[in-house]
Amino acid sequence: MAVNKNLYEITFHPLKLSVKIPAGISVLEAALQNNIPLEGPCNGKGTCGKCRVRYKGTLSAPTETETRILGPKVGAGWRLACQARVMGDVEIWLEEKQAFHTVDAGQASNYPFDPPILSRVAYKETIYGVAIDIGTTSIVASLVDLKNGGREIGVASCLNPQTQYGGDVITRITFAHQSEENTKKLQSAVIDGINRLIGELVAKTKVDPSDILHVTVAANTTMLHLLVGIDPIPLARAPYNPVFIDYREYKAAELGIKIASDAVVSLLPSLSAFVGADILAGMIAIDYHKETAPSLFVDIGTNGEIVANVKGKLAATSSAAGPALEGMNIHHGCRAEDGAISEVKINEKGEVIVKSIGTAPRKGICGSGLVDLVAELVKSKVILSSGSFAGTADLPPVLGERVIEFQGQKAFLVDPEAGIILTQKDIRQVQLAKAAIAAAIEILFQRLEFDIREVEKIYIAGAFGYHLKPASLKTLGLLPAGLGGHIAFVGNTAKEGARLCLTSKLALEEIVGVQKKINAVELSYAPEFMDNYVQQMNFPD
Template sequence: MDQFAVTFLPDNITVRVAAGTSIMEAANQAGLPLKSTCGGAGTCGRCAIKVQEGKVEVRGGHLPARLREEGYSLACQTMVMGDAIIAIPPESRLGRHQVLLQDKGRLQDSLTDLLGSYPLDPACSVASLVLPEPTLTENTSDASRLLATLRKEKGLEGQLDLVFLQELPDSLRQANWQVDVTLAAGSNRLIRITPLGETRAFGLAIDLGTTTVVVSLLDLRSGERVMRKGSYNRQAVYGDDVISRIIHATSNEGGLEELRQAALATINDLITAILTSGGIDPAEVTAATIAGNTTMTHLLLGINPRYLRLQPYIPAAAELPVLKAAEVGLKINPLAPVQIFPAVASYVGGDIVSGALFTRIASSEELTLFIDIGTNGEMVLGNSDWLISCACSAGPAFEGSGITCGMRAMEGAIEGVSIDPDTLEVELEVIGGGRPSGICGSGLIDCLAKLRRAGIIDRTGNFQEVATPRLRTTDEGPEFVLAWATQSSTQRDIVLTAADIKNLIRSKGAVFAGIQSLLKTVSLEIDAIERIIIAGGFGNYLHIPNAVEIGLLPDLPPEKYIFAGNTSLKGAELALLSQPAWQESLELARRMTYLELSAGNLFMEEFVSALFLPHTRLELFPSVG
């Protein structure tokens, strides 16, 4: 098949692709992933690009007429038919490696804080052994000799794999029968054999998110963190959320394998980058722990995810056996044990269990609400006596998705908005301090609160008749201009439309209704909550009083809120370093009750009541004027 060169600007990166390849796919190959809420169906309009030169076939899709007239087309609907030069506007980029690795969490990040009262007892350990040399009269096999010494010296019953046996004869003799063996905790499977005293052992904690993936390398012998790296999940070209990924995996031939390979490539590239810069051999990485939501876990393992999204929403497996790295496809020691966090249900996954482990919800008497506001708004309520969880489909609005000028919290995102009550003029806070290119979740929350305070929208979110040139009506309806084209880095006005506001109100309503549903199920009121832990990068820029003012979060004093950062990753680090912690995560998942919000009317009634700013029941928000 003919191959053509596609060059992307302004990066000036060229890839060669077959005729008929979409620009979306070519951009992905170039390492320049584009936004794709609809997974390439041509309906979300997020992947707009401009063909500067060359032969392409444009198949259509939904793109505003204004952009079409300016020469834009949709990357997912534009096929390469010859050499081409393509310009990618900043607003269509998913961004590159701008993944939160450190956070402003108040929960600290040192080894002592990570382990707390858990002992350092990692997922694999190293045993030093001196074996008796074989003779003509004492001639048992190498394997029996090794296992007998292990039993005698350490009291352990070792388990052998073929890969290990293949290396064993030379390894023993080259080490002059004085060896270190690395063993998997629990199973005592032998992972690696090395000359005595030279053995390092590293482990990986992996946060496999729908949007981002973070890999953390830890020294298992000292417990110290060596390095963290993160990037976007390459599955993003198949859709922003888990539902579009499940649809891709189950309605396209080879779709599941494409998604599996995309996740693996993301993880393995991060692993390679970490190991290369640390001068570490992949064989030295002898354990891994993975925390991901239920869909991500299914897709990574190539398990059919179809029934996750069909009533009654049943995962293929909630608890998985400890696998080997080679089975999963990780580019580390092939025998390394891989612990994958158990799920509670289809939409409360291992990432939430990992977060619950790290934040010690289950070991505190304080009634805690743990909440991870992403696409699904997962939350856990409880204490050391009981735990109940749910997931509400909040949608990705607070991640900037599905919002006209929405973007993630990264450089160029509007994170704060002030509106002068007299002039209705706007002042913006932009991450990085430069020109804005869009608005992120915290900016959207701020904006809603300030629009309402300034009387520009009412409690239902509808625009009011106010005298400002910033409020205007287009073919698509009314919108408010936050930044004029001359002030923005995209040379286009940055706006918040009436449809965006409805979308945001639905999202915040879903989160609050989820909280209320949990509380009502256990017959408690908001005041009973003693602390609220906000997980994820979302909390990093969140201004609590504004989130309360729009009715996203309960009206409780700010000191009850704790930002815990990437709890999924930190829980994975903890379970990698401490077997008692890993065992506790299995227990946690087993004893966490799951409340299915689509069963019964409770959630829907709460949701409808929450579709106001802040709420129809103002008594729930006494501090909001």
């Protein structure tokens, strides 16, 4: 029942939480203001279509954007939370969230056990530490026994709660800069996520939180700024100078991390605005800085971070791949969660074989499934090198019948039963992402004056990269044509590097030293980038 003509009641299910809000604000705004877990990867721009909700009550009339994205679902009680404005009392049903999956293990080198915190604190029978990898999409925390060989006794992960304010770093930077309050919201969101993971770990292991005396954090530069409540806007504006990149320490109580109040929180060093501590920690994890063979190290995500190593000379850059490779900005894209298509194969008969995560009904396509799907369609000639769909007359009937018209564009019917499709616009998003990464790789080796055909080793890190297939990477052109080398998938090296810095004084010294040895290449200042980018847009023939 309306309280007055300007204030209405909105109830969120299944939370059964009711709040009173002013007329005219969007459902997404109402959720964010009241800490309701409703994701808005595009920060309310109406471009991603991921904030779908069901409703009963009085909302504004559906917008053209909603009609285009939701189609007939609009008439069945579905709306986009960022577009629908509250015009009366209303009930909102949030989509059921499936279990989120990420990679919490990775390759790690051997460093001597010598936890740096032990020389700084009074003797205690039990001392623990937590190594944290804060990604744009996920957070992984590792609980480590610092008195018994550095044994990892528990790992937990979750979706980064900041995703409700935007799916990529630029969207979050923009949101944070709108007000000091917004910066604090993003800081609170990530701190809440960290505390939730630590709470889960201590509950499982029966560790007393007051015995946790050291935390090491590996994250991209934006995430580190937001973790400590600093407006990251300098990272998005020329000359792209971060407020800080060097190693920093805080007390847990300063940040609101619920462990021993005087515990040390170590922020590992970054290299530049978009080459963060996560990639440097990854280098330490696999001793990449000591690699003697010409090689490449890539952490593929919304922001692809890349390091080239030629005879000990190191050059690094980042390329804004965007959230497409993690399932966002894709019509039926989703995160790596139960019900997500994660693998696709088209056999010699033209049959489309898909595998999905868990046992939940299929709901969409996650990043690895998207890469597989597009690569298989390119290999099967359903998608031409330009990215356009081939004519149905040129395809075997079993594949041609899957090419359909959808909202004025062609689309491929991936799963007829679930109604999951890949649209022409989706393919374009993949082209933009893969071109950005491939062009950046080419430029790094050009700067090192080295022929990419002579590269001997390629290390692919990160949760997304871990699930990729070498054949799909090459078919798609995510790695530039001609790039040689054996491909090794090394997992979550950011977390492993943070763990090594927790357990070994030498590893901590190494990461601080490595930061000084890498040449940072800012692509926005590279005159050749746009030409390389355009050349990499097509799929390999």
